[in-house]
Amino acid sequence: MGKYIKYLIIGVVGLVSIGVLTYQYSDSAKKQVQLQALDAVHDLATNRMKKQAENGSTSVAAEFINFPIEATEVADGIIRVTGIGNIYMVPTDEGNVLFDTGLVMQVPKQIAAMNKAVPDNKLTHIILSHSHADHIGGVKYWKEDGVEIIAHDQFTEEQRYLKALEPYLHDRNRLLFPFMPEEPPTAEMIAYGGITPTLKVNEGDSYRLELGGKVMEVYAMAGAEGADNLVMWLPEQKALLSGDFFGPMFPQFPNVFTMRGEKIRKPVEYIRSLNRLIDLAPEVILPGHLDPVTGQEKIVAGLTKMRDAVQYVHDETIAGMNGGKTLYQLMETISLPPELELSQAHGRVSWAVKSIWEYYATWFHFDRTTELYGVDRGEVMPDVVALAGPNALLEKARSYNKADQPVRAMHIVEILLDDPSQASDPGVNQVRLETLQLLLDKAINGIENSYEIYWLNAQIRLAEGVISEVSNSSN
């Protein structure tokens, strides 16, 4: 990872010095030079990841870098340029409308591809689906004087807290996605944030745009990727530009929780948003990532199923709360009925139960007095380990694994990991590794939730790291 950082630093230093040299030139000349420099940083970072992928050290990177950046007309009069995040343009005789702007590193190539597909590129509006970095990276490069930037009323607040918590979010993301750079980018031209919408649409409201005879409607609707989700509707084509409203697949159980640690998504608002989309009855969905979904019947059925599934999990959680069930009982017992079965590859029902519980009741589960105090139970685990003896605990963990109860085994392993004298013990980490492998097998052969798999793989890397460190130092 050190090398990747070196490339980034070389690139960033290059960017900064080029920036200084071009300070005297016009804004657009400066932008051109910045785009060239940004593209060079992109290529360096990409080459680094290509090498990693060739060495087999990360498979995610391979998918990431092989994603083509190409323009195509995906629906009548709507141009998409692909990338990590798709960008869309609706050209009209009175100016063009851009929906989303991609990840900053890919902006130079996405702009070039779009300019080739739409040569008369007089931009009048930029519409942002939400404040995530893979959707707003290109704003400062696309924006000219007088271009309207339209976003959800909550965009500014979401952008503020994501920026304020950037180091924390970056560390968590990097554990899950080890190919990421060690630090969040700080150079001005690649840094996250700083976008001020010129026009905001309130939650539940819409904004109608008529340009060169084309009608576009922007709907502010809290979604599965935050409180600032906004979609664009083209009534003539019955096309929905959905940003990340649905997540990476359609249909699927939505992610009302994110492992990287953002605010919990509001379940009832999400259901209301789905109802608005069902009323529109789209014929095509053009998502922020991957390919269009077509077919009105299939789309409306999918939207309806998603709405009913979220409503079901929501209502069951409330019923359980009122019925005196514990959170863990509800996480174990609430599942989708067969007619509402949906992929949980992105959002997971048991995590939605926990999110809905904590959305309403917050963090005090009313179970244990110690919940109220800043002394973690881990602090007394060395006492428990000393009393029980580490070998007895390891034996217990192994027996839970043999009985195919790896979550119970992990509870025991975590007692040992809370004891500093045991945390670096290779034997403890060997049982930790076996337990994680069992959990991973279950995850892969079960609902295949991608975040669960990222997390378990990250923990496996940590356990393997401890084991190999100990064996190296004893050699």
Ligand SMILES: [Zn+2]
């Ligand atoms: Zn996204």
